[in-house]
Amino acid sequence: MPRTLSREVAECIGESVTIKGWLHNVRSLGGVVFALVRDRTGLAQTVTEDAADADLLRGLGSESVVSISGRVAREPRAPGGVEVRIGRIEVISRVEDALPVQINKASISAGLETQLSHRAVSLRSPRARAIFRVQHEVAMSFAEFLAGQGFVRIHTPKLVPAAAEGGADVFEVDYFGRPVYLAQSPQLYKQMLVGVHERVFEIAPAYRAEKHDTARHTNEFTSLDLEMGFIESHEDVMDVENAWLCHLAETLRERCEEEFGVLGARLPEVQERIPRVRLSEAQNAIARCEGQPDLDPEGERLASAWAHDEFGCEWLFVTHYGVEKRPFYTMPDPSAPHLTRSFDLLFRGWEITTGGQRLHRIEDYEAKLRAIGVDQDGYDFYLSTFRYGMPPHGGLGAGLERLTARLLELRNVREANLFPRDRTRVSP
């Protein structure tokens, strides 16, 4: 008999069906045994009073894979309001051992480190499945929205000859006996490709060999990147991100209400125009980091809370960061050259995007690299782009895991990373 998915069972009342999935939970009430079967669409309740079948189910470990056939009957107390009265059970894969972490409760009692160590099992919990279902929609929405705006999807190398974001925090790879580095971002390449397609985007891993160990950082993350030519300023880049976030909020409302429910998170509201304030204005408002070129994490938290009070908005663009805190390719503000045409996007207390306008004239790059004492030779492949005609352009990078974590109000970005890598963890 063809397989019926758990979500489809409610449409089959009175019919015989075969469901297949993992044994999520088994309960005995006297001689009656209830078994919840989990598949990719959710849970289905099955029930038997047959002594042999009941014994079989009681003897199977959680997560055993089964195929259960039976007739569908109305049962208001079961998921979807129906249950499958068991006719036949086939055990596809029997689990003998107790699970290393319990996953059939509403929340997981094991700590995060234990969950991460037993990721193959802990990811099966309803909570984790909901997180990555939402992450899927975030990534799909980014690609679909941008493709609709004329952006071309690119795949740039992660093995690179030079550091894009400066200095020391790169991982070194032994490439047939010579050192190359893991890309910190696709920055240099996506700018080069503005010369080709004008508008490009990428969804790909990025690497930072930073030693800090915080709830917001991992050493490998998925970067959502875009870059676009013929802009007037960084404002155009914020416009695109704002429009995408509106599209994303709509997608999540349509497709992920259930997942947000599982996680007890609020579906995000995105204003058609997210407030944009200068760094100095934000610093004054929160009376922190005043006169400095940047916000610290506590400043980001306070600025985000302030935006909520002041504008009723969970999102806030902060612009005009100090030139010393932005990478060499950042466009200075012509009217105040110690500031930059740059922005961060804050959301529920965290910085989730960094972007801005870039330099586009070769002479500006040469002057900048001289001023900061960086040798041009390593960047020749990149600088030639600007020797052969580039328009004003800009872009942004956003961490997929960070955005997912804030959307779902998770406390640690690792919860939104399938197999996180940090200073002490490269397994599983």
Add this chain to the structure above:
Amino acid sequence: MPRTLSREVAECIGESVTIKGWLHNVRSLGGVVFALVRDRTGLAQTVTEDAADADLLRGLGSESVVSISGRVAREPRAPGGVEVRIGRIEVISRVEDALPVQINKASISAGLETQLSHRAVSLRSPRARAIFRVQHEVAMSFAEFLAGQGFVRIHTPKLVPAAAEGGADVFEVDYFGRPVYLAQSPQLYKQMLVGVHERVFEIAPAYRAEKHDTARHTNEFTSLDLEMGFIESHEDVMDVENAWLCHLAETLRERCEEEFGVLGARLPEVQERIPRVRLSEAQNAIARCEGQPDLDPEGERLASAWAHDEFGCEWLFVTHYGVEKRPFYTMPDPSAPHLTRSFDLLFRGWEITTGGQRLHRIEDYEAKLRAIGVDQDGYDFYLSTFRYGMPPHGGLGAGLERLTARLLELRNVREANLFPRDRTRVSP
């Protein structure tokens, strides 16, 4: 004045427009100067008889970025049947140097190595732009089709503790003083995630530290991967790929006719059921590699040509490769255990996909690893998946660049890789 894209100019006859882009080509005919301006949507012809403007255009190097305003007039000999009679020229970015490779002719005369060394410029050629526009559609189509079939997009780590595809061909990374490896494929992780979402896919870089230097290999490539649970056999996996390829062919016909034209390539036809033959049958038909567990590259070329003659089909699934030529996780054929439930997809002479059914019982993995003398310890994180309940499952991996190259009948896979990495090249 807001910018008009070159594709939109034909709709603006009699109106004043401003176009922005790169100076693709400038021709003088007596006192008349024609300048072709390239933007992300194509080429627009501009023309002037004004002496000062003509001098300005003649003095600008190719690829200078300009903004040109003027009135649109019918001109049957120009692209799109219209031209812009120049009123005003603004130079946004002036190019002083001659280009390192010519890109404004129908084909590039420079050799591939020269093109790759000057990638920031050579990628701007109509030919290269068409290749990566098609590649964009291939990747988008893969994601969209699979999402529609209930597959969840995943992002698995590329820094891994163990080699997925066996042995020596891995790049080593210095990870805070200890060695880890760049993932050869997401194989182990996508299988683990079948336990979570049943159906998963990924588009991400993969690494092979192989020293061979052929027209079909690079050391970093983009892998299109999928994995799915509750299958009967490898046939189900071929069904999904076949359906995707039908979807892709339709997408390319709708959106990329022009790009195929630029490259002189034939739009692919995909049969609703691509022929499936056993390896031994293919070997007999081409009288090559008979009795061996695999095809060599020449055998793949011959088998592909044979399929074209025999079935009128450019695609061919070859199944049942020898067990010694397939990775440890491959499911043997129950009726002939020296063969496997595996397949390759051949297209226009090249292997572009490898897939199959995997083992799903822990005892089968343990026996297999013992038999081939591999220590289980390094794979513990992976093996635990099979200890806690896994359904029959299978999947495939396809190289995005290889598929793009064959679709467009390119001779070298590097042409379909934005910034290829091979044994001698890690720059640009």
